[in-house]
Structures are given as structure tokens and as C-alpha cells.
Amino acid sequence: MQNRVPFFFLSSFSLVLLLLLQLSSAQMPGFVSLDCGGKENFTDEIGLNWTPDKLMYGEISNISVANETRKQYTTLRHFPADSRKYCYTLDVVSRTRYLLRVSFLYGNFDANNVYPKFDIFIGATHWSTIVISDANTIETRELIFLALSPTVSVCLSNATTGKPFISTVELRQFNGSVYYTYTEEHFYLSVSARINFGADSDAPIRYPDDPFDRIWESDSVKKANYLVDVAAGTRKISTNKSIDVNSDELPPMKVMQTAVVGTNGSLTYRLNLDGFPGFAWAVTYFAEIEDLAENESRKFRLVLPGHADISKAVVNIEENAPGKYRLYEPGYTNLSLPFVLSFRFGKTSDSSRGPLLNAMEINEYLEKNDGSPDGEVISSVLSHYSSADWAQEGGDPCLPVPWSWVRCSSDQQPKIISILLSGKNLTGNIPLDITKLTGLVELRLDGNMLTGPIPDFTGCMDLKIIHLENNQLTGALPTSLTNLPNLRQLYVQNNMLSGTIPSDLLSSDFDLNFTGNTNLHKGSRKKSHLYVIIGSAVGAAVLLVATIISCLVMHKGKTKYYEQRSLVSHPSQSMDSSKSIGPSEAAHCFSFSEIENSTNNFEKKIGSGGFGVVYYGKLKDGKEIAVKVLTSNSYQGKREFSNEVTLLSRIHHRNLVQLLGYCRDEGNSMLIYEFMHNGTLKEHLYGPLTHGRSINWMKRLEIAEDSAKGIEYLHTGCVPAVIHRDLKSSNILLDIQMRAKVSDFGLSKLAVDGASHVSSIVRGTVGYLDPEYYISQQLTDKSDIYSFGVILLELISGQEAISNDSFGANCRNIVQWAKLHIESGDIQGIIDPVLQNNYDLQSMWKIAEKALMCVQPHGHMRPSISEVLKEIQDAIAIEREAEGNSDEPSNSVHSSINMGSLDLVATENYLSIDESIGQPTAR
Ligand SMILES: *[C@@H]1O[C@H](CO)[C@@H](O)[C@H](O)[C@H]1NC(C)=O
Ligand SMILES: *[C@@H]1O[C@H](CO)[C@@H](O)[C@H](O)[C@H]1NC(C)=O
Ligand SMILES: *[C@@H]1O[C@H](CO)[C@@H](O)[C@H](O)[C@H]1NC(C)=O
Ligand SMILES: *[C@@H]1O[C@H](CO)[C@@H](O)[C@H](O)[C@H]1NC(C)=O
Ligand SMILES: *[C@@H]1O[C@H](CO)[C@@H](O)[C@H](O)[C@H]1NC(C)=O
Numbered sequence: 001m002q003n004r005v006p007f008f009f010l011s012s013f014s015l016v017l018l019l020l021l022q023l024s025s026a027q028m029p030g031f032v033s034l035d036c037g038g039k040e041n042f043t044d045e046i047g048l049n050w051t052p053d054k055l056m057y058g059e060i061s062n063i064s065v066a067n068e069t070r071k072q073y074t075t076l077r078h079f080p081a082d083s084r085k086y087c088y089t090l091d092v093v094s095r096t097r098y099l100l101r102v103s104f105l106y107g108n109f110d111a112n113n114v115y116p117k118f119d120i121f122i123g124a125t126h127w128s129t130i131v132i133s134d135a136n137t138i139e140t141r142e143l144i145f146l147a148l149s150p151t152v153s154v155c156l157s158n159a160t161t162g163k164p165f166i167s168t169v170e171l172r173q174f175n176g177s178v179y180y181t182y183t184e185e186h187f188y189l190s191v192s193a194r195i196n197f198g199a200d201s202d203a204p205i206r207y208p209d210d211p212f213d214r215i216w217e218s219d220s221v222k223k224a225n226y227l228v229d230v231a232a233g234t235r236k237i238s239t240n241k242s243i244d245v246n247s248d249e250l251p252p253m254k255v256m257q258t259a260v261v262g263t264n265g266s267l268t269y270r271l272n273l274d275g276f277p278g279f280a281w282a283v284t285y286f287a288e289i290e291d292l293a294e295n296e297s298r299k300f301r302l303v304l305p306g307h308a309d310i311s312k313a314v315v316n317i318e319e320n321a322p323g324k325y326r327l328y329e330p331g332y333t334n335l336s337l338p339f340v341l342s343f344r345f346g347k348t349s350d351s352s353r354g355p356l357l358n359a360m361e362i363n364e365y366l367e368k369n370d371g372s373p374d375g376e377v378i379s380s381v382l383s384h385y386s387s388a389d390w391a392q393e394g395g396d397p398c399l400p401v402p403w404s405w406v407r408c409s410s411d412q413q414p415k416i417i418s419i420l421l422s423g424k425n426l427t428g429n430i431p432l433d434i435t436k437l438t439g440l441v442e443l444r445l446d447g448n449m450l451t452g453p454i455p456d457f458t459g460c461m462d463l464k465i466i467h468l469e470n471n472q473l474t475g476a477l478p479t480s481l482t483n484l485p486n487l488r489q490l491y492v493q494n495n496m497l498s499g500t501i502p503s504d505l506l507s508s509d510f511d512l513n514f515t516g517n518t519n520l521h522k523g524s525r526k527k528s529h530l531y532v533i534i535g536s537a538v539g540a541a542v543l544l545v546a547t548i549i550s551c552l553v554m555h556k557g558k559t560k561y562y563e564q565r566s567l568v569s570h571p572s573q574s575m576d577s578s579k580s581i582g583p584s585e586a587a588h589c590f591s592f593s594e595i596e597n598s599t600n601n602f603e604k605k606i607g608s609g610g611f612g613v614v615y616y617g618k619l620k621d622g623k624e625i626a627v628k629v630l631t632s633n634s635y636q637g638k639r640e641f642s643n644e645v646t647l648l649s650r651i652h653h654r655n656l657v658q659l660l661g662y663c664r665d666e667g668n669s670m671l672i673y674e675f676m677h678n679g680t681l682k683e684h685l686y687g688p689l690t691h692g693r694s695i696n697w698m699k700r701l702e703i704a705e706d707s708a709k710g711i712e713y714l715h716t717g718c719v720p721a722v723i724h725r726d727l728k729s730s731n732i733l734l735d736i737q738m739r740a741k742v743s744d745f746g747l748s749k750l751a752v753d754g755a756s757h758v759s760s761i762v763r764g765t766v767g768y769l770d771p772e773y774y775i776s777q778q779l780t781d782k783s784d785i786y787s788f789g790v791i792l793l794e795l796i797s798g799q800e801a802i803s804n805d806s807f808g809a810n811c812r813n814i815v816q817w818a819k820l821h822i823e824s825g826d827i828q829g830i831i832d833p834v835l836q837n838n839y840d841l842q843s844m845w846k847i848a849e850k851a852l853m854c855v856q857p858h859g860h861m862r863p864s865i866s867e868v869l870k871e872i873q874d875a876i877a878i879e880r881e882a883e884g885n886s887d888e889p890s891n892s893v894h895s896s897i898n899m900g901s902l903d904l905v906a907t908e909n910y911l912s913i914d915e916s917i918g919q920p921t922a923r
């Protein structure tokens, strides 16, 4: 959680346009209103369209409550008081914010003498405990969340007394970012209070006045210990004049047209905040709706017990929202609040009027439980059986209680350990995704109508019991079964299997039943796979360093012509298979004459990097190179030179510009890189190369992805980790296919092993430099994240990181500029106009929001590069989907996570001796 943020101004920009478009009367898209237990569709008196819930569980009851006549409250659905969970699954649009509301009107439906008490969950997260204390009172819970997957589930469980039941489920889609928080992927916002002060009746204000159907409760509603202790002199005021609320998610005008004022100088209230103590997102809404005389003023402070610092800030509506009838919405994004909140607004001594308050919202942060890591895999298994009863249970497979046919481990993040689907009429092949359940111990699929082969279960190393009998499986018993060290029971009788049985499966401590497979025989053992033990990587690294040092020493003060090939080098730990393996990895000492010849005596200058000029060259074999000549007798240059040589020759990745070699001559130090045909990203965004052929959003995303992969390799694939220290758009180079590679490790420095930071002289480029690093001089990988965030903002906006005139008055910095726009929901205001409308707004938001997280003031609040990479890949997937590119190769982000363990296994099994011989590799 973030620390408290000072009284800040959720500033709003030119959203007047959006406001004009807002006045449509049709029900908003993205509204779902389920009438639980209902029979038919209907439209209620305020214009919401209700549909019956179609759930295969539970029973329906009709109820009748004297003072509640709304149709949706004449029925409810109730569930048995057992230990299962009962879930509603709702379709949502991923990366979109929603309001979810559930309500419960008991109405004495079961004529029981105890009132129900049960828990509700959103996904795997405990949302709230529902305690009924009055048969005629509606209990309501609301939650604001960012959807991260295509569905969201609401589950009822843990019946403590009585039967769990539910009356309504409502989903309302937001389309801006008023409820954006930095932590929204890890926390929900549970709505605690949304109050319309000075309301002229008890009726709440909601749809259609609020287009998102938030319910603004009247402050005159009487609830126990809620809005009490009202100060003497508190008066209601209201206006008919229209109020400029800036943006479409801010309170509706009708809410802002009423207020309370403290005519004696104070407004005080006490209210109970259900669920608290906790951390709150709290915002107050003010608009001056009285006509103050010229010489009058209204200034006041908020006084909160235990928060002395807060009362320093003075609210002056006229100053903060210049002009009359305009909204000012100061708030705190993270404030710790007690269960009983007493607050006071007090006028300052120089103010002529007492305080005013139109509305407020308090939401509690509710930490998400990500649930079982197997959730995605099992839902893709379920997608094959979408019409089967057992596949309808919904929610997380393990939490709060497992599905009826699943057993889970008792970890914090429970894994599926048993699948019990005997006799369920399953057809088709055994779903391959089952083999991705890495915690699986017991698999029972017997007595179905499964066909096809038995898959490779090597991904499930803990498997103990496999029951596949009484199906129609064909093919051989795979030898991969012998790789499962814990396998004790394998039942495959009465199938159509054939071939010979691996002899390991015939040992006496092993329970195998294979009768009834006419073509399956015992036979001699066939050797399965060869495991190749691979040479020590540490050894390789030592050898490499020795080579380089010797190479340099031999050159010192020596004659011109000397050449030596160093040995093949490897990073000490590999990230993935994208690292290149082969002779090209050699760090090569070029002779000066060779460089002279290939550059035609340094004829063509192609750039000037951080500490030297870069020339184009072409080697005898036709290979194009870039030669960076370092500024000669500068101490710093020499140090950087050897630094870069040591580093670069150790690091190989397809998204890092490759160092081919180096050259030292009297007074000259040179680095020879592969030539990158398409120059720097900077040139493509706002340099000379943009004319007529600017890069589109998809390409920009791919460049971001490539660069992030390069950086990820530096941060996590190298030991010790490498911090780049000078990431910027001119250090991202594009090759002939426009794939991006990160270059220039001149400022890089090995991070101290084991320590989280290294201290050194601050270096970097203005505009990209991490302010925290600048202040503290403590360098961490999060400094690179800051710089990368700036690059993402450049990709979105096509603006330079620092500019004297692009960002308006008092702002030279892309970060400040973008932040103001994004936080006020105005992303359009920063999108590069050359992109026109050729992008998907969701993917744009995704990148914009991640970019803002990257440029958070404190390193610990910034994401890791791997998280950023995942977001970029999600954005690419969204963009591809939007483009309708279904023929794209299936490198979907969602499945790649689960593929990981299989890939690893495959590599171990199938690495042949030829490939590994003579080359130490990184495994
Ligand atoms: C957001 O919703 C409002 C209606 O309240 C609509 O006018 C506006 O166009 C929507 N904005 C976007 C970006 O969809
Ligand atoms: C009820 O409404 C839903 C969604 O609005 C619609 O799909 C369905 O066809 C309607 N059913 C009837 C019987 O009109
Ligand atoms: C509820 O009322 C409807 C008629 O409104 C009736 O058809 C239905 O059978 C009733 N259900 C129960 C469980 O009493
Ligand atoms: C109905 O009346 C009860 C008191 O008998 C009250 O607690 C409840 O809030 C009322 N419900 C509605 C919807 O007005
Ligand atoms: C079920 O509810 C009881 C009482 O409210 C609570 O103590 C218990 O922790 C809950 N169990 C689960 C699994 O949430």
C-alpha cells in the first residue's frame, strides 16, 4: 500500500466534450441486472432492464415485504446450508472497471427462527459476511474493480446459520479512470459510503441521474450511528443552476446541486464504516452553490482525529475551482480510517462563511486473493465440457472451497491435487491441459468415453494414482509414464491400447492393471531418454574473464597488429531459448588496420553515442558493423570501455545489441557492434525518420515488448544482475526487420551480488533519470523501470521526454504532463496524433497505466520489468484481437505461463549430445 498522499487535486481537463455526449437516455451498455429467482425479463420504474438469473443450483422463493414492492425483490434464490459454494459467473470486458452490487432481502422466505448468516466471495477473495438482522431490510454490498479476465464470479458460501440466499446481482461498467488506483490489480475497492449531503428527500440518487447507476444515499436516511452528532447551525442549501462536474464519472449534477453548510463555522458528523478499520480511498466533492458577496470567502479545513497533518490543507473552493458552480474534488488515495469515523470541517479564522459539503465517497481497499494458480488451466479444460453440469460450479477451483470434483492442497495459493471425474460421460481426447496441473497427485477419468492416446504426464511430477480404465483410449502406454517418480497406481484396463508395456511399469511395487486391452503386451524394456549433464557454467564464466583480461593485457603498449579469438562465452544463467548459442558469441579483438579498412578510414559517421562517435563499417566478409570510437584520453571513457567490454561480451540476447568485438590502439578504444539498419527509436518517434512513415501502435507495442525482453534479461538473466542506467529512446535500436534491441551499456554497472542496490556516481540522461536515484544515489533495477516508463510514454505520445514547449506552461517533463492527463481520464490528450484512430483504447490504457506505475516516485512502488513485459504482451493480445488477426501464431500470453514447465521438460529430454558437446551451456 502506498503511503498517504497529500491533499491532492484530482485535476480534470477538457472533458467538456465528453460531457456534451453524455445525455443519452438509453440504458448504458455494460449493465447487467439479474433478478435472482425471477421468471421473466422486465424493465423497472427507473428504466433498468432486469433478467432472471439462470442458475442450475438453488431454489426459488417468492416473498412479500410490506414496504418493498419492486419486482426484483419479490423473488430470491436460496441454497442448501452445506459446505459447498454457489457461484454466479458474469461476463466482463478485461481491463475495464466495474461496479458490482449484490443485495439480499430475506423476507422470512424459509419461515425459520434463525436469520441467515453466510459469506460472499468475489473469485477467491472473501468479500463480506452477510448477516441478516431484519426480515424487511435490504442488505447491499458494492465493489469497484478492474476486470483482469473475461469473467468475474460472485459466490455464496460458508452458511453459518440459516440458508444462504440472494436477491439481486448488478454489474455496471465504468469507462473512465476516476476509480483508477495504483494498486487496482491487487486490491478491490469495497464501497463503504457514498453520501449526497443536503439531499431534499430520503430517496437516493441513482440511474438515470447517475449514468453509472451508483447509488448516492441521502444524508437524511436514518441508520444506527450513521451521520449523527450533527453540529448546531448545520443547514441544507440547494440550487437549480447547472454545475460543471468536468468528467462523466464524477458525481451527477443532481448530487452536487445540494449541500450542507455550517453556519456556525463547523460541520461535524460521525458515521460507522462497515469493514473498517482499514485503508480507504476517500474523496470529498465540493461546489460553491451559494452566491458569496465580493468581500466574502469560504475557507475551511478537515479535522480528522489521529491525522493532524490533514488539517493543514485549506479548502478554498473558489480558488481551487475558479468560477462559480464548478466541482472541486480533493481526496486521499490511501488513508487509514477507524470503524467509527468522526470528522469535522472547520472554517479558518479569516473566512467569512462556514464550511460546505456536497458529497463524499469512502471505499475500503480489499486485498485480492489471486486464488489457485491452476485457475486458468482448469478453465481451459472446462471449456471442452461447457454444457456439463459439473463444469458449471464457477468461481475459483479451490477457494473458498474446492469444486465438488476437485481436491486442492492447503497452501496459501492452493494447487489442484485431485481430479475426480469418473463416470461423467466425457468424450473426445483426454484434455492436454490436464498435464499442466503441476501439483496433480490423483487423476480419475475412468468410466467415460474418452478416445485417443494417453498424453505425456511429465509435467505432473507428483502423480501417484492414474485411473483411465473403461474408456476407449488407443495408442501405446507412453514411456513418459516411467518418468513419474511417485507413480504407484496405473489402471488402464478395458481400453483399446496397443504395443508393449515399458518394463519399469511391470515392477512388483507398482499397481498396474491393463487387462482387456487385446493388443497391449509385456515386452523388453526400451531405453527412454538420455539425460545430458551439462558442464558448469561458472567454469565457463571464469574462463571467459580470463580470456578477456589476457586479451587486454597482451595489447597494452604493444604493436599494432595482434589478433586473438577468445573462447565462446555464455552468460552464467540463461533466461530462455532466445539467447543465441554459437560461434558468433566470441568477443573478438579486431586489429586497428582491419577497422580502418572496414570503415574506409572512418568515412561515414552514423551517430554519436554517450561517449564517442559511431561509424559505419563493412567487414571483408560483407558483415555490416557499427564502430564506436571512444573519446580517447578520458579516464572515464577508458573505464567505461573496459566495463562495457566485460559486460557485453558476457551478455547475449536477441533483444540486446550484440558486441562483435573491440579494438584498442594507441590512444583509441573502439567497440564493434552489429549494425542496426533502422536507427534509433527516437528517430522514428520524432526525428527525421518520422516523415510519411511513422510507426503504428502495434509496431510500437512490439518495440516495447522487444526492449522489455532485453531489459528483463539484464535484470534477471544475468548473475549478478545488470542495471542499464541509461535507458532512453535513442538507446533502443531497430534492426532491418524493425525488431528492437537495447544498446549502450556504457553506464551499466554490475549490481552487487545479493545486495539490492549499488551506490555510485549518479549518471543518466535528463528526462529519463529516476528522481529517487538522483536524490539517494542508491541505484536499483527500479531506476531502469523509471526510464522505461518514460520510453512507454514516448511511444504513446510521440513526444520527447523533455521539451520546452510541448507540454504547456510550467511543464517541461513528459512524466508530469502525461500523469495529469491520464489521472484525469483524458488519455486522448496525450496520444500521438499520427496514430489517428488506429489503436484499441484498452491496449492504450493498459500501457498508459503501466507507464504511470513505472514512473512512480519510489522504486518500491514500481513494477518489475517482467510485470511490465506481461502487460505489454496483454496489450498486444488485445490489439491483435481488435485487429481480428485470428490467424496469428498462437503465442498467447495466457497460455505461455503454463507452457513454461513443459518447455523446460522438453528441453531436458530432447537435448541431444551433438548440440551440447564442446559447448558449456547455461543449464
Ligand atoms: C463514457 O461514457 C459516457 C456516457 O456516460 C459516454 O458519453 C462517453 O462517450 C464514454 N466514453 C468512452 C471513452 O467510451
Ligand atoms: C431477456 O433479456 C435478455 C438480455 O437482455 C435477452 O437475451 C433475452 O432474449 C430476453 N428474454 C426474453 C424472453 O425476452
Ligand atoms: C412464485 O410465484 C409464481 C407466480 O408469481 C408461481 O408461478 C411460482 O410457482 C411461485 N413459486 C413458489 C416457489 O412458490
Ligand atoms: C421497511 O420497513 C422496515 C421497518 O419495518 C425498515 O427497516 C426497512 O428499511 C424498510 N424497507 C424499505 C425498503 O423501505
Ligand atoms: C465461516 O464463517 C465463520 C463464522 O462467520 C468463520 O469463523 C469461518 O472462518 C468461516 N469459514 C470460512 C472458510 O470462511
Ligand SMILES: *[C@@H]1O[C@H](CO)[C@@H](O)[C@H](O)[C@H]1NC(C)=O
Pocket (backbone or CB within 6 Å): 423, 424, 425
Ligand atoms: C451419460 O449419458 C447417458 C446416456 O446419454 C445418460 O443416461 C446418463 O445419465 C449420463 N450420465 C451422466 C453422469 O451425465
Ligand SMILES: *[C@@H]1O[C@H](CO)[C@@H](O)[C@H](O)[C@H]1NC(C)=O
Pocket (backbone or CB within 6 Å): 493, 513, 514, 515, 516
Ligand atoms: C484388473 O481389472 C479387471 C477388470 O476390471 C478386474 O477383473 C481384475 O480383478 C483387475 N486386476 C487386478 C489385479 O486388480
